[in-house]
Amino acid sequence: MYETPILQVKHLQKQFGKGCPHCLDKASVDLEKNYCTVCGTVHALRDVSFDLYPGEVLGIVGESGSGKSTMLQGLYFDSDMTSGEVYINQPELADQNVLTLSSQQKRYIRNYIYGMVYQNPVQGLKMKFSSIGNIAEKMIAAGNRNVSNIEKRSKELLENVHIPLRRMKEEPQNFSGGMQQRVQIAKALSNNPPILFLDEVTTGLDLSVQASVLDLIKQIQRELHISMVVVSHDLAVIRMLADRSIVMLNGEIIENGLTDQILEDPQHEYTQQLVYSLL
Numbered sequence: 001m002y003e004t005p006i007l008q009v010k011h012l013q014k015q016f017g018k019g020c021p022h023c024l025d026k027a028s029v030d031l032e033k034n035y036c037t038v039c040g041t042v043h044a045l046r047d048v049s050f051d052l053y054p055g056e057v058l059g060i061v062g063e064s065g066s067g068k069s070t071m072l073q074g075l076y077f078d079s080d081m082t083s084g085e086v087y088i089n090q091p092e093l094a095d096q097n098v099l100t101l102s103s104q105q106k107r108y109i110r111n112y113i114y115g116m117v118y119q120n121p122v123q124g125l126k127m128k129f130s131s132i133g134n135i136a137e138k139m140i141a142a143g144n145r146n147v148s149n150i151e152k153r154s155k156e157l158l159e160n161v162h163i164p165l166r167r168m169k170e171e172p173q174n175f176s177g178g179m180q181q182r183v184q185i186a187k188a189l190s191n192n193p194p195i196l197f198l199d200e201v202t203t204g205l206d207l208s209v210q211a212s213v214l215d216l217i218k219q220i221q222r223e224l225h226i227s228m229v230v231v232s233h234d235l236a237v238i239r240m241l242a243d244r245s246i247v248m249l250n251g252e253i254i255e256n257g258l259t260d261q262i263l264e265d266p267q268h269e270y271t272q273q274l275v276y277s278l279l
């Protein structure tokens, strides 16, 4: 069913702190948590590797502090990684570790290849721009200059995420949390990116609003066949969206496989606790 991965993540590491001989010697150290008890360095990501295939939804689940957001920040170039490699299967980026590209090339990837929906809409939206202006800004950043095309596409996107067009001139700061996430999703999709990252997009929303945002994400996946990385601490969200999943604990991947398989036969003790908590 799957061909070459569209995204390959290899040996991603992120340390907060310089490390010391004690914690940098992997062979002799079993880091209880994700920090070194000698020097205090936080090892937020420890040798994280995975592939994302075209059209699939990959879930990343783990408790608070397991490194999920740090990983997305690294992939989206919001934060520099300590080491590791990331490859994107697009002709213009062939065989290049995108973590080492110039800031201009990274901007190109953020504009054309990646879409990002943050947990906190303040990070993804300009709250003082109109909703349609937020989408237009992203399209202009990607080099679109035809105003009528931008307007047409922005309206189409807002309609697709069920924002009434009579409210398109309103600032997202006047919207409910669920509506803000919808505008973020529309903005993230504006340049037809092949890869979409979603970071805890339903956390903090009412249950009924959560359900409608999750339905929207499923609809987008069905219609656009976009590859998605969905990060959540909530296994119920991952169960609903993801074909394949990765379970993280203390900065490491402790389990990965088909989501159904993980749910039916969790191997790691931590995953077992997560699965039983759904019952």
Ligand SMILES: Nc1ncnc2c1ncn2[C@@H]1O[C@H](COP(=O)(O)OP(=O)(O)OP(=O)(O)O)[C@@H](O)[C@H]1O
Pocket: 016, 034, 042, 043, 044, 062, 063, 064, 065, 066, 067, 068, 069, 070, 071, 233
């Ligand atoms: N700027 C920082 N300085 C030091 N440690 C940090 C910094 N940012 C994150 N961390 C640590 O890195 C680890 C991973 O954090 P991260 O936010 O990625 O986890 P998470 O799984 O996304 O959790 P949450 O869902 O609560 O955001 C945590 O131990 C966190 O305290």
